[in-house]
């Protein structure tokens with residue numbers, strides 16, 4: 001077949017070549033070569049006339065982009081489990097399928113939430129900085145005291161796949177008491193982990209350690225804010241590996257300053273990247289990571305595989321392997 005008859009795909013970032021080759025075998029593929037996302041202007045140009053797009057969280061796919069692509073666009077495949085960067089409703093109205101990459105990053109992200117929980121709780125950043133900056137003078141009985149997790153109450157906000165994997169690790173490993181929020185009762189969590197489903201206010205009032213695992217939507221945007229921080233126990237530890245926008249960051253800075261929040265571990269912020277001079281980054285009792293929840297060899301490869309499968313199915317007009325607007 002003449003190349004110009006092949007479907008056109010725009011891929012907004014480099015990823016596993018082996019997976020991109022599967023696209024190249026059936027389509028004309030343009031892969032954005034930079035490590036930074038294409039600018040809005042370039043994105044609008046590149047998608048024109050495309051049959052499929054493979055996008056990242058940092059690409060805002062709204063009506064303007066969908067219209068710039070035009071009627072040929074059949075599928076937008078997001079290289080992420082979250083898809084808050086995509087106007088799914090607008091895609092649906094245009095008959096465009098939207099795919100995501102669930103399951104394969106659950107363990108990696110849950111592991112990172114555990115990492116952040118311990119790093120924040122035991123003040124690992126602050127302690128390591130003392131050593132690095134030549135401030136380690138002696139062993140002190142009251143120096144760099146963190147908190148003990150074992151036996152305390154863990155609040156998991158959002159008991160989806162990742163929330164559950166995180167809770168399994170923490171409850172199983174450190175024998176924590178578990179409370180959680182969820183749209184529905186989770187019989188397995190109640191049974192095997194002894195979890196109790198509660199309203200958010202109750203979770204905030206009971207938890208010594210809180211981890212956020214909700215998808216971003218209108219209901220969860222800045223759900224942790226001045227009012228909800230006030231409902232937490234004093235000295236709580238907070239972890240977020242979901243989306244930065246679930247937390248009002250100014251309110252978090254105040255809560256850290258007043259020690260309402262003892263420490264915070266964040267893999268996600270608003271915006272991303274967060275300026276390195278931002279008070280959250282500079283705060284001694286935070287650890288901020290550059291959104292690396294799914295950054296393991298296995299997860300990222302498996303995400304590429306699903307993202308490509310989604311495109312191949314979408315080009316053939318078939319249901320996607322993982323479809324978000326099905």
Ligand code: DGY
Pocket residue numbers: 079080081082083105242293294
């Ligand atoms: C996702 O997939 O939504 C994560 O935030 C990045 O892997």
